Amino acid sequence: MDRANIVIIGGGVVGCAVARAVSARWSDVFLLEALPRLGMGASSRNSGVIHAGLYYPRGSLKARHCLRGNPLTYEFCAAHGIAHRRTGKLVVASSPAEASALAALHRNAVANGVEGLRLVDRARIRALEPHAEGFQAIEVPSTGIVSAEELVKAYARIAADQGAHIVTQARVERLEPLRDGIRVVSAAGEIETKCLVNSAGLFADDVAALLGSRMGRHRIYPVRGEYCELVRGKQDWVRGLVYPLPHTDGKSIGVHFTKTVWGSVLIGPTARYIDDKNNYERDRYPIEDFVPEAKLLLPGIETSDLVLAHSGIRAKLTPPGGGIGDFIIERDPDFPRVVQLIGIESPGLTSAPSIAEQVSALAGEILA
Numbered sequence: 001m002d003r004a005n006i007v008i009i010g011g012g013v014v015g016c017a018v019a020r021a022v023s024a025r026w027s028d029v030f031l032l033e034a035l036p037r038l039g040m041g042a043s044s045r046n047s048g049v050i051h052a053g054l055y056y057p058r059g060s061l062k063a064r065h066c067l068r069g070n071p072l073t074y075e076f077c078a079a080h081g082i083a084h085r086r087t088g089k090l091v092v093a094s095s096p097a098e099a100s101a102l103a104a105l106h107r108n109a110v111a112n113g114v115e116g117l118r119l120v121d122r123a124r125i126r127a128l129e130p131h132a133e134g135f136q137a138i139e140v141p142s143t144g145i146v147s148a149e150e151l152v153k154a155y156a157r158i159a160a161d162q163g164a165h166i167v168t169q170a171r172v173e174r175l176e177p178l179r180d181g182i183r184v185v186s187a188a189g190e191i192e193t194k195c196l197v198n199s200a201g202l203f204a205d206d207v208a209a210l211l212g213s214r215m216g217r218h219r220i221y222p223v224r225g226e227y228c229e230l231v232r233g234k235q236d237w238v239r240g241l242v243y244p245l246p247h248t249d250g251k252s253i254g255v256h257f258t259k260t261v262w263g264s265v266l267i268g269p270t271a272r273y274i275d276d277k278n279n280y281e282r283d284r285y286p287i288e289d290f291v292p293e294a295k296l297l298l299p300g301i302e303t304s305d306l307v308l309a310h311s312g313i314r315a316k317l318t319p320p321g322g323g324i325g326d327f328i329i330e331r332d333p334d335f336p337r338v339v340q341l342i343g344i345e346s347p348g349l350t351s352a353p354s355i356a357e358q359v360s361a362l363a364g365e366i367l368a
């Protein structure tokens with residue numbers, strides 16, 4: 001049986017960023033991923049946006065990690081040659097009726113410490129995005145885009161170079177608390193570890209339940225987000241990132257336009273609570289359903305300009321109408337050798353290197 005200092009469950013962007021951070025400090029680090037490749041969950045099924053931190057309540061973990069993760073992600077991408085671009089973004093109020101909501105979002109973003117924001121008028125919107133329509137907008141210079149797949153691979157590659165064992169096809173099936181650690185039983189074998197990190201994304205609640213801890217009572221509500229893409233001939237209609245105001249119920253930040261690092265333009269994601277965590281494709285929205293929201297921002301868009309694209313599933317901790325929620329990142333009160341990461345939905349891609357710093361500090365307490 002292998003013996004580890006740290007076992008990380010889940011090879012998404014968060015697990016891989018954690019593996020990179022902790023393998024810089026400790027030997028005998030294992031990352032166990034259920035699927036044949038890393039990053040096949042939410043980490044490769046998102047918008048690829050490096051968020052600035054506008055939306056999250058002041059003092060929340062989402063605000064803290066997004067604000068710190070944003071520059072860390074840019075620095076990491078620049079240092080390791082990962083495709084990314086600081087595009088900036090516009091959050092657009094379509095009419096005067098939305099002006100007060102836009103002002104409230106601006107105040108929240110300023111309180112969170114987001115720098116360089118400007119409230120701009122229709123003329124500036126048009127100058128930046130000639131096909132977009134709006135009454136007023138927040139111009140956000142620190143938002144950008146990244147190749148999420150490359151980011152995951154780079155975190156994992158560095159972790160492996162530092163000696164971490166990255167094991168795929170290793171679904172964790174059982175967790176047994178021991179006096180000085182945890183026995184981890186996976187499809188790839190058994191490991192005894194002094195410290196365990198649960199970063200199983202959408203399945204983090206199920207993994208927490210394997211331990212029988214009180215944290216297993218946290219429930220993840222899967223919320224599917226679906227995307228369309230602009231057809232090739234219309235890709236130059238969007239230069240950067242164009243967002244509406246976020247949903248008032250906290251369900252999502254709204255169907256937006258994202259110019260990807262490959263030059264394609266995503267439209268989405270929608271937000272719909274679903275029952276099955278593996279249901280990416282059943283009952284997809286038809287293309288026509290994207291058009292009304294898309295037209296609010298780009299009035300010239302027609303159904304024939306869109307093709308269906310991928311979908312992803314958010315690991316939400318709140319039921320319908322339950323608000324924006326926060327990340328849970330803490331040592332398990334019942335099993336203090338375990339660090340639980342539950343509800344790591346957006347902005348998890350942006351936040352990953354900052355979350356990894358916090359996990360590394362918690363692992364330091366455990367291994368001291």
Ligand SMILES: Cc1cc2nc3c(=O)[nH]c(=O)nc-3n(C[C@H](O)[C@H](O)[C@H](O)COP(=O)(O)OP(=O)(O)OC[C@H]3O[C@@H](n4cnc5c(N)ncnc54)[C@H](O)[C@@H]3O)c2cc1C
Nearest residue numbers: 010012013014034041042043046049172201225348349350
């Ligand atoms: C539609 C959508 C759009 C988004 N857009 C953005 C964005 O633009 N910017 C941003 O910052 N964030 C965005 N996010 C959020 C971001 O994608 C996630 O927060 C992030 O990818 C979460 O990473 P993770 O590693 O926690 O989870 P995941 O990527 O889901 O990884 C968890 C891994 O754990 C594995 N696993 C599960 N159970 C087990 C087990 N028992 N044993 C072993 N392995 C297991 C899974 O196979 C999976 O690979 C978006 C999310 C969605 C769904």
